[in-house]
Amino acid sequence: MQEFKAQTMKKSAPGTKGGLNAEIQARIGHQLRAMYDDVVRQGVPDRFADLIKKLDDPQRAAEAATASDTNSSTEGRD
Template sequence: MKDVKSQVSKGGMPGKGGLNAEIQSRIGHQLRAMYDDVVRQGVPDRFADLIRKLDVPQGGAAGDPAKNNGRE
């Protein structure tokens, strides 16, 4: 128990439950690294195919509201 108290008093965490700047910085670096990894993975092919299918009009002329459920 003394170890925890000594770490808090040495700048591990300030009083009232806040995080010090060093801990916030470490968390920020780790979150950026995780986010960058996700972005590098890109969109899976099956999702790209679904998006393409949604972009294609389904039957009928685009200008005829009766054939496209009122969407323009």
């Protein structure tokens, strides 16, 4: 990180606002793409996929909500 700061400070011309030069912007972009690609490769967890399917199908979502209400109203009554 210190190396990154040193490069940023070193390459800024006197009297400029201190923005990032094209080389540093490209490096940041490359690293962000690599991180994003890794996240995309992980896929969607099954529980999220199930939730998305329920939300996509309104009738299924209504049935799930009804079942959830029934379960929560009977819990704790032993």
